[in-house]
Amino acid sequence: MASTLLIIDAMNLIRRIYAIQEKQHADIKKALEITTHTACNALQKLIYLHHPTHVICVFDSHAPSWRHQIYAQYKHGRKPIPPALKAHLENIQDSFFDIGIESLVTETDEADDLIATLATKMAKNNQKSIIVSTDKGFYQLLNKQILIYDYFQNSYTDEGRVLNKMSLPVEKLTDFWAITGISSSAIKGVDGVGEKGALALLHDYNTLQGIFDSPINEKDKRLSKVKNNEQEARLAKTLVTLKSDIPLGFNLQDLRYQKTS
Structure with a gap:
């Protein structure tokens, strides 16, 4: 049976959800609770829509990466993650686990490179991946086995759409x-x-x-x-250029999705 890995760019999803809740709720604790609930609902909707056999949420470590080592200005000026949300991420990961979804984060790699490694590994084995993100940097990974899905726009991006959009x-x-x-x-x-x-x-x-x-x-x-x-x-x-050869330390079977009761 062919496998499909749903790869969620976790911070891309969570930060957008939290930005809305932070504006709507003066009580930060309330905003965080609703963010967690909304993010879990989003994951369940994604699973219902795509019917993946395997699922993983990939988180940034927020530590300096190899890109910072060769270029100190990398991401300079980008708005940092709100401290309250950063402190709450472990709770969100626990909530994801409760609905049967594992989270992946390391202290040495960026989420983008981990996502690229996962998707590329699947493609090499003729298996499909769907990357859930609004980040255009993932366009470079697109092929017959890899799609990108924008949860907020409810839209897919493939090789043909990029060619039409960017003329490349x-x-x-x-x-x-x-x-x-x-x-x-x-x-x-x-x-x-x-x-x-x-x-x-x-x-x-x-x-x-x-x-x-x-x-x-x-x-x-x-x-x-x-x-x-x-x-x-x-x-x-x-x-x-995204790295696609990071040692993962686990196999696809570890990411198999099993619906919780």
Whole structure:
């Protein structure tokens, strides 16, 4: 029987739910209680909708990652998790466990890399994964075995949708972001090129490496900028590329979903 792993980007889901409850309830304790209840309901709706054989919620550790080690400005300026919510996460994880859903978090890896590793491992075994997140960084993982689902918009993203939306196949996205950067993560890329310029360059030269290998053309200022900032672009590509080979220490069977009574 074919397996389907439902991978929930837990903090992506929980922080959006909490942001709403925090605005609606002056009592933080009440906001946290409703957030927990709403998040559990969301997971149950996701299971009802997707009928997965296996489920996992992946949490960030909130500790500096390998990306911080090579680029100190990584995610600089991003709004930190509210302290009350951070202190409450263990209670939320316990509530998830009570409805039959395991949580995964480590002190050394980012949730995005763990999610990428899980989905890639499933795909290599010809098994399906559905990543529940609003994070566009996961677009680079899309293939016939991997889908992304936005719980809040009730919408799916696959390879075709990305191609229509961004005019690039998913395999070129990390090259694109290496040039444009990702402002939400404080990753700079190459100044003065922009999205339209990056798109044009990749259409002309196919890949980031193709840009670096091309002869100098003084008339093409965008090309010159990327070639003259090769180190910055290569660093950005390293930062935006998800790791997919993290040792997990468990197997798929450990994530099998069994409905609780």
